[in-house]
Amino acid sequence: MSDDTRYEGSFFGRRRGKPLRAGRAARIEDDLPRLRVDLEAIPDDLTRLFEAPVSEVRLEIGFGGAEHLLHEAETNPHIGFIGVEPFLSGLAKGLAGVAERGLRNVRLYDDDATQLLDRLPPASLARVDLLYPDPWPKTRHWKRRFVSDQNLGRIARALKPGAPFRFASDIDTYVAWTLEHARRSDAFEWTARRAADWREPWAGWPGTRYEAKAIREGRRGSYLIFRRV
Template identity: 65%
Template sequence: MTDRYEGSFFGRRKGKPLSPRREALMENDLPALALDLGRPAPGDLRELFGADVHDICLEVGFGGGEHLLHRARTNPSTGFIGVEPFVGSLAKAVAAVVDEGLENVRLYGDDAVDVLDWLPEASVDLAYQLYPDPWPKKRHWKRRFINEQNLTRYARALRPGCEFRFASDIDTYVDWTLRHCRDHPAFEWTAETAGDWKTPWDGWPGTRYEAKAIREGRVGRYLTFRRV
């Protein structure tokens, strides 16, 4: 497997203390929902889910979970794997999955690199990375998750012909992602007109990070790349 950056692609993992209920959910319910990377991945990822799912979607860094949970609710025949290292956001997602009985969601609360390396080759039908930490200072750009090594990880996990979707409101990170995907032989940008990257995908619910960007006068960009 490709080398990994020896450091963190994400910042702090803990914020405010969890409520007693969410503490209990994390202790009692998360183990049944979490990927167990200590065991080999099943050859068919559909076996991970309690629901009868037909395809697999991966979201790296699901943040507040708005997008992940919306997609899971509206696409019950798709199995969703959500990765989020921030404990508060993970606990929020666990609460929603348990309260709503979403059997087509599985979660992981640590580094997405480990998940990408664990997944079987050509096992994912769609992957999202939405409004990731832009690490805006140039000296921190090596912490950006989009790099040659991690694109190779995405490419290994995605089925040929399937899509990797990326959104950001930070122009330097949009340019960075376009450049890295353009230079990577496994991906091609699908945009044909300007509207293709200025318009969110069908069924887009928005996210809290997108709403914050809009309030602060920034505009989201929505990039779609095909695994060739």
């Protein structure tokens, strides 16, 4: 399968941007086979995916530069994290960070997150994060936004009852889009009770490069939490 293949119905476009430096390319070749989640060998108990003993498992969809994923994994060594990132540059950064920090509670998946969600056991995730995803700003591309009725159903199936789905974006139309889709779903309840609940980053938030870019360009992020009912 070509790295430049575009996937019909997926939330991402090309997998490859600028050519990877030799060290990063080697990291993918050497480390990804060990850390990649094999869709054909997912255990009923997701905690068994990890080298370290973990009490629960969280999923981050589209981890980008891996700032949040690595921070969370390092801060919470007793929790297992699955990070999804099909873009090769971000994937290489995630692999490098796992190696540099010696993390044993991270697994990665380098393809469409919907494929992984469809194979995970029901009610197996303690949290799902979708942070500063590609907004696909042109109206004709909105169907490629990851938040959709179908994908919210996928997330709901994989989440434990009461577990959170967290969404962050600096694009107002995508925030409104997500609220509209989540609030019409029987599976989710928006937890905000006051403006600060969605205007301020969550406790322990380390920031991401995409958030920093938005701030530089004068945009403010929104931080939404939906509870699986």
